[in-house]
Structure formats: structure tokens, C-alpha cells
Amino acid sequence: MDLQPVRTRFAPSPTGRMHLGSARSALYPFLLARRTGGTFILRIEDTDRKRFVPGAEEELIEGLRWLGIEYDEGPDIGGPYGPYRQSERREIYHEHAWKLVERGHAFPCFCSPERLEQVRQQQIANKQNPRYDGACRDLDPDEARRRVRAGEKYVIRFKMPKEGSITVTDLLRGPITTDNAALDDSVLLKSDGMPTYHLAAMVDDHLMGITHVIRGSEWLPSLPLHAHVLRGFGWEEPVFVHLSVFLKPSGKGKMSKREAAEALKDGYSIFITDMKELGYIPEGVLNWIVLMGWGVPEDDIMTLDEMIARFDINHLTPSPAAVNFAKLDHFNGAHIRRLPTEDLAARIKPYFLREGLAVDDDLLLRIVPLIRERLVTLDDCLPFAAWFFRETVTPKPEELVAKGLTAAQSAEVARRACVILEALPEITPALAEPPLRAYVEQSGLSAGQVFGILRVAVTGQTVSPPLFESMEIVGKEKVLARLRAAIETLEAMK
């Protein structure tokens, strides 16, 4: 792979929440930039005031920060090519739109939206493709300029050649040739003075020195237009890479708002800030996303640094990918298991605090190794370990009764266990397991029956971290107290 330093960008519009697609559109250019020792920038494409969503930019930035996708230049940190918010670059687009007019590649258009809509309806009725009818295309330049100066409302449209064709290359798909006749005189500068994407993105990518444009495949149909704009300015084309869309889990149809709501019902989300809330860690989310559209031969559990080392822009897949949440769980669990004890402890601590539990850090550090491989998401720490932080547990009486035994028999088991444990100087797996196993042996009961009673008595639940290690952490005194409480409960059941 060519390792010349590149300049890439993530250019979202602040019109909604940051989702899977946004994250991947940021991740790939980021990886390419880091891989080549280049630069990655964040640019906000907020040229549509009607669709602007307050807080969207903040969520984007928060999402990127959480994921660990750091940009070198951006609206909040500045940089040598600013401003990085398109709404702050109006004059630049205005100037460039007119430059294109001067060069004969664009023209001012005074058609009203009403007339345009009427034309469109007419064309649809006649089964023609809806497109601009060229009314202002050949207006006398001086006349047009005079009307503009007189304050008449206008837009600037690209003057698409009527004949010929244009060939543009997408890195993943190869050269794509399109007849100019199939292209429209698209609007570049809107009547409110703001540019459309077609102008703004091309101007900014050029002015900001972007070498590789990595974006969603929804832009593929307008790639020929973009090439025309670029050539109209006489600019060199960047490398274009169009990413495939995400399909819904069934693979039938693309991910939609409705599908996002569907996912939420199953405890999943396509929104980045939700994932954090649901207990996913950035390492897991990143690993999941990076592999939708890219593949590695083996060892697909990777950290961000490992991704950077292995990333190859030439090997992305151009075909659409169905979202698979089971795989997200797998990657998340795998990365949780890789986390050092202190790190994992720090990440799960907030979940206990949120439950109103007083967390002792030393205790937490001893618990982590017991639950680490049981966590799929961080919040799984609660069902497995919240009871460690409670003074007492309240087992359900019926759960204290072992399968195949009566309450009285279960009480007897608890009593015998109590006697055995009481005789020990302290409870450790090494000290407690042999005598309890010996008891299992001579009692004729199964290990599951005996340990099951102890588990419920000590932890208050049927599913828990390993019993002996748990009892060691709880301590002899509390274990015995809980066993006695269980015996009482059992006896009261008679």
C-alpha cells in the first residue's frame, strides 16, 4: 500500500444523531490518515439551515472522542485551513460560484421554485425524467449580471455540457463513465447565498488539501457532477472511495429509523451515544464497525492501534453489509476480557455507584477477575456482582431448596456446611473446597445440590461468580451469618 501521507476528512452534517454509518465514515479516513502519517480533519457541513439540529455537532464530537477517533483539525480546535464549519465560509463559496460562471461552467438562474415545480410535474406527467429545462441557461451574461445587481433572487447552476461523457474513478470500483446528457444543471449556490453540497464539498476538499475523499455510496450518482465541478475549476481530483450502505439485520433493505427503533427493543442501538449507555466499550464498537466493509484473513480482534497498523484502503468491500448485533456482543465481550483489572474496575464502578451502592475500590479490584469473562456489556456487572456491595442478601426461600431435596434436607445441608466452614481459620478456595467436597462425597448428594444451596444462601441468587472465590471475598463472618439466616428461612418453610 502506498504510504504517502494523506489528508482525509470526516464531513458530517449536523442534522441528526451519530450512528453506525457516521462512525464508519469517520473511522476509515482516520485509519488511513494515521496509517500513512497523514492528517485527519473534521468539517461540519451545516449549509442547510432548515435541517440544522441543535446539539448535533456536540454529539458528533462527543461520539468521536468516546470512540478515540481524534482529528487534527476541526471546528473546536481550529487548524491552518479553517474555518471548519461551512456556515462560516459563505464568502468563499460565493466567490467560487461566480468564478465558475466567469469560466463559462455555471450560470445564474432566476427561475422561481414554483415554476420549477410546475415544470417537474409536467415532465413526470409526460413520463420524462424530471430535470431543469434550461430556461436561464443561455441568458445574456451582462443581462444576467444586471438582474443580479438589481437584487433579483437567483441561484447559480452548473452548466452541464449537452454532449460527451465523463469518466471518474472510484478506488474500489474502477472507472465509471457517464453520458453528460444524463446529468442535470444542478444548483451550486442557493438563493439564500448558501452553497449546496456539490459546490461546498468540492471547494472545501480542494482548499483543505484533501487527497482522499471517503464518503457514503449515496454520493456515487453525483460523482460525475463533482468531477465536472472540479475540472471546471481546473483542480486536480482527489482519490474517491465510496462506502457501501448498512442493511438491516435481515439483509432486506437498508437501515432505517424504523429499524433503529426495532433494534432498541432488543437492547441494541445504532446510535453511538446509546451504545455507551448500553454498556458497550469503544474497543468493541470500533472492532465491530471496522469489519463491516473490510476484512482481515485472521485474528479479527483488534484494538484501534492494531487496526491502524493493518488498515488498507484498497481492500474495502464495495457491497452492502447487513448489521449483526450478535457480533457486536462478541467483540465487546472479547475486548472486555482483554482489559487489565484496574481498567475494567474503573469502567464498571459507575454502574454500581448509579445503583446507590458504596464501592470499596480494593473490594472491586478483587471482584473484577471473577466476573471479567462473564460480561458481555459493562452493565452486566450488576447482576453478577452488585450483591458483593450489600450488607445482607435476601434469597428467595424456594431457591434455597435444592433440586430433589425438601426444605428440611436443604437446611441440614446448610447446617453441615456451616459446621465445616466454621472450623476453618478463614475461607479460601484451597481451605474450603476439600472438606466440602468430602461432605458431598459422603452425603451421597450431588455437588450441584450442595453448592447450589450455598450459592443461594451466600449470594442471594442462583447465578453468581465462582462460589469459593466469592465466599473468600465476602469473608468467613458474613458467610456464616448468611448461612444461618438461610437455615432459619429453610426451617420456617416446614
Next chain:
RNA sequence: GCCCCCAUCGUCUAGAGGACCAGGACGCAGCCCUUUCAAGGCUAAAACCGGGGUUCGAAUCCCCGUGGGGGCACCA
């Protein structure tokens, strides 16, 4: 309707004409381990969309068909 893109196990993918009776991962099934739940180990089932070419040889190149996706705004 018109234009464009895509096509390997259920899913994500490896594959750059011979190294492929197609490899990995998730999921699924079985077994092992086991005090619960996990994790881990082992095993299994599972794919080159169809048809034509090109070539000594095609998952890989070309054409057609089919299927899927995207786009046709003074939205991005």
C-alpha cells in the same frame, strides 16, 4: 420510469487466473471442562446467484439475465 452501483456459508468476510474438492469470524449443533453462569478447547453442518463466453486452466476476466442496494431537491 430513468441512471448508477453491488453479488463467496444464515451474517461479516479472505480470495488480485493455477497455492481453493474455497480460509477465518459470528451465530447454530455436538462433545470436553464444570458448583451456577460464563470463558476456554475440540468437532460438525454451512457458500463461489444463473447462463453464456475468454483461457490449457475461472470464485477471480468479459457479456447477458436475475436478485439486492443507491440516486434522480435551492437536503446532505
